[in-house]
Amino acid sequence: MTFRPMPIMSVLAVLGLAILIWLGSWQWVRYQEKLNMPEQLAESAFVQVRGEAQGAQLQYVYTTFSGEALWRVFQAVDGCYQGDGADEVCDAPLFVDIGFLSTLRPEEEAFEPEAVSPNGADYVIASEGRGGLFGASDEPDAGIWYKASAPAMASALGLAGAEQAVLLEPERIEIFRQSETGFRPATSVENPFANPAKVDDLPPARHLGYALTWFGLAMTLIGVYLAFHISTGRLGFGRKR
CATH class of the missing domain: 1.20.58 (Methane Monooxygenase Hydroxylase; Chain G, domain 1)
Known part of the structure; x- marks a missing residue:
C-alpha cells in the first residue's frame, strides 16, 4: 500500500x-x-412564592417563540420561595417573568404593566440562558439582555445577594402587543421557558x-x-x- x-x-x-x-x-x-x-412538569418542579414587586427597573431578555422575536419581561420581587418539602428561601433576589413583549426594542416608558403579586401562584425556577456565538452585547444599564442571567440582572440593579438570584417562570404567560392605547395582553400561551422540553419547537x-x-x-x-x-x-x- x-x-x-x-x-x-x-x-x-x-x-x-x-x-x-x-x-x-x-x-x-x-x-x-x-x-x-417530560412533556408535562411534575408537581415537585413548582415552587410557591410570596412577596411584593419592587419598583426596580424592568429587565428584558430577548427570545424567539413560534418564529416571532419577543422579549421576556422580568419584574424584580422582594420575597421568598419554597419548593415541595424544601426550606423557604428568602435571601435571594427574585425575577418573575410577567409576559412576552412583542416589539423590536423594549422601552420601559412605553410598556407599563400592572405590578405582579406572586402570592398564591406556582412558578418554575428557570435555567440560565445561553448566549449565541454572534449575539448582541447585553446592555445592563438599560435592562436589556441577550442571555438570561438572574445574578447579572441583580448585580446590575445593585440588589443584595445577587449571586443567589433566580428566574421564576409561570406555567402560562401572556404576549403583550401594541394597541392604540399602548401594550395590552393579546394572547395567553403555554410558557415554553417553564419546561425545558419546550424551549424550542424542534x-x-x-x-x-x-x-x-x-x-x-x-x-x-x-x-x-x-x-x-x-x-x-x-x-x-x-x-x-
Whole structure:
C-alpha cells in the first residue's frame, strides 16, 4: 500500500471532518436530551412564592417563540420561595417573568404593566440562558439582555445577594402587543421557558435527522478525500514495486 497525502488538502479535510463530527455529536446529544425530557412538569418542579414587586427597573431578555422575536419581561420581587418539602428561601433576589413583549426594542416608558403579586401562584425556577456565538452585547444599564442571567440582572440593579438570584417562570404567560392605547395582553400561551422540553419547537426526530446529516457529510468527506488521492495515484492498495 502506498499513500502520499497532499498537505494542504489533508489539513483542510481534518478540520472539516472535526467540525462535521462536532455538529453531529451536538445534535445527537440534543436528541437524547429531548427524549428524556417530560412533556408535562411534575408537581415537585413548582415552587410557591410570596412577596411584593419592587419598583426596580424592568429587565428584558430577548427570545424567539413560534418564529416571532419577543422579549421576556422580568419584574424584580422582594420575597421568598419554597419548593415541595424544601426550606423557604428568602435571601435571594427574585425575577418573575410577567409576559412576552412583542416589539423590536423594549422601552420601559412605553410598556407599563400592572405590578405582579406572586402570592398564591406556582412558578418554575428557570435555567440560565445561553448566549449565541454572534449575539448582541447585553446592555445592563438599560435592562436589556441577550442571555438570561438572574445574578447579572441583580448585580446590575445593585440588589443584595445577587449571586443567589433566580428566574421564576409561570406555567402560562401572556404576549403583550401594541394597541392604540399602548401594550395590552393579546394572547395567553403555554410558557415554553417553564419546561425545558419546550424551549424550542424542534421535536426529537428533527435533531436525529440533523445528526445523521452531519455524520453523513463527514463520511462523504472521507470518501471524496480517498477517491481524489486514488485518482491522482497518491493512494494505492497494490503491492509496492
